Amino acid sequence: MELLLAHTLGWSRTRLLAEPHAALNPAQQATFAALLERRLALEPIAYLTGEREFYGLAIYTDARVLVPRPETELLVEVGLAAIRRRLALPTAPITVVDVGTGSGAISVALAVHTPPPAPVQFYACDIAADALAVAAANCARHGVAARVLLRQGDLLDALPAAVRGRLDVLLSNPPYTILAEVEANVFAHEPHLALDGGPDGLAVYRRLLAQVPAWLAPDGDLALEIGAWQADAVRALVQAALPHHTITIHPDLAGHARVVAATPAT
Numbered sequence: 188m189e190l191l192l193a194h195t196l197g198w199s200r201t202r203l204l205a206e207p208h209a210a211l212n213p214a215q216q217a218t219f220a221a222l223l224e225r226r227l228a229l230e231p232i233a234y235l236t237g238e239r240e241f242y243g244l245a246i247y248t249d250a251r252v253l254v255p256r257p258e259t260e261l262l263v264e265v266g267l268a269a270i271r272r273r274l275a276l277p278t279a280p281i282t283v284v285d286v287g288t289g290s291g292a293i294s295v296a297l298a299v300h301t302p303p304p305a306p307v308q309f310y311a312c313d314i315a316a317d318a319l320a321v322a323a324a325n326c327a328r329h330g331v332a333a334r335v336l337l338r339q340g341d342l343l344d345a346l347p348a349a350v351r352g353r354l355d356v357l358l359s360n361p362p363y364t365i366l367a368e369v370e371a372n373v374f375a376h377e378p379h380l381a382l383d384g385g386p387d388g389l390a391v392y393r394r395l396l397a398q399v400p401a402w403l404a405p406d407g408d409l410a411l412e413i414g415a416w417q418a419d420a421v422r423a424l425v426q427a428a429l430p431h432h433t434i435t436i437h438p439d440l441a442g443h444a445r446v447v448a449a450t451p452a453t
C-alpha cells in the first residue's frame with residue numbers, strides 16, 4: 188500500500204515516511220483507488236508501479252513480461268563470472284546469448300556490469316515480440332542498447348547463422364513450471380508463455396539442449412535457471428548435450444538448487 192501511495196504521489200518511499208500526512212488531490216485519489224483495486228485482484232506490484240529492482244537496477248516491468256525474480260540474480264552472478272573469466276584471457280571479443288530474455292533483466296544486468304571497452308556482444312532473444320519491446324525499453328533506460336542485440340524467434344533459431352558454433356556464454360531462464368501447479372495469482376496475471384514448461388516442466392530445456400551442441404562454441408559456458416526439484420533431470424539433459432563439460436549445480440540463498448552450469452573441461 189505504501190509503495191502504491193508513493194507511486195501515486197510520484198514520491199520516494201523515504202519522502203512518504205517523512206511526510207506521512209500527504210493529501211491526495213482528486214485525480215490522485217482516483218489513480219490510487221484504481222491501483223488498490225488491481226492489487227486486491229492480486230496483480231503484481233511491479234505491474235502497478237511499472238518497475239522492479241533487479242541486480243540493483245530499476246527494470247521497467249508490465250504485463251507483457253514475467254516479473255524478474257530475485258532468484259534469477261544467481262544466474263547473472265554465474266554468467267558474469269564466466270564472462271569475466273573469458274575477458275581475462277587474450278581470446279576476446281566474446282559473444283553472450285540470453286535465451287527467453289523477457290524484460291531483458293539478465294542481459295541488461297550483464298551489460299551494465301561489463302561496460303565498454305570490454306569486448307562483449309550480447310544477444311537477447313525471445314519468441315514474444317511484445318516482451319522484446321519491454322527489453323528494448325530497458326536496454327535504452329540503462330544505456331546498453333548498442334551492445335545488446337534483440338532478436339525474435341524460437342530459442343536459438345532467433346540468432347544469425349554467423350554465431351552458430353561460436354557462442355561463448357549461453358544463459359537462459361526458460362519457462363519451467365507446470366502451469367496447473369502455478370500459484371493462482373501468478374497464473375492469473377503473468378504471461379503463460381513465460382511460465383509454461385509443458386506437462387513435466389522440462390519441455391523447453393529439452394528443445395533448447397537439443398540445439399545447444401550446434402550453437403555453443405566447443406569451449407563455451409552454459410548456465411540455466413531451474414526449479415529446485417529439476418536439478419537431477421536438467422543435469423542429465425545438460426550432461427547428454429555437453430558430455431565433455433563439467434556440470435555444477437549452484438544453490439540460491441535459500442539453499443535450493445537454482446542454476447545448472449556447464450563449464451568446459453580444462
Ligand SMILES: C[S@@+](CC[C@H](N)C(=O)[O-])C[C@H]1O[C@@H](n2cnc3c(N)ncnc32)[C@H](O)[C@@H]1O
Nearest residue numbers: 255287288289313314315341342360361362381
Ligand atoms: C521465465 S521467463 C524469463 C524472463 C526473463 N529472462 C527473466 O529471467 O526474468 C521465460 C521467457 O522465455 C520466453 N520464451 C518462451 N518460449 C520461448 C521460445 N520457444 N523461444 C524463445 N523464448 C521463449 C518467454 O516469452 C519469456 O519471456
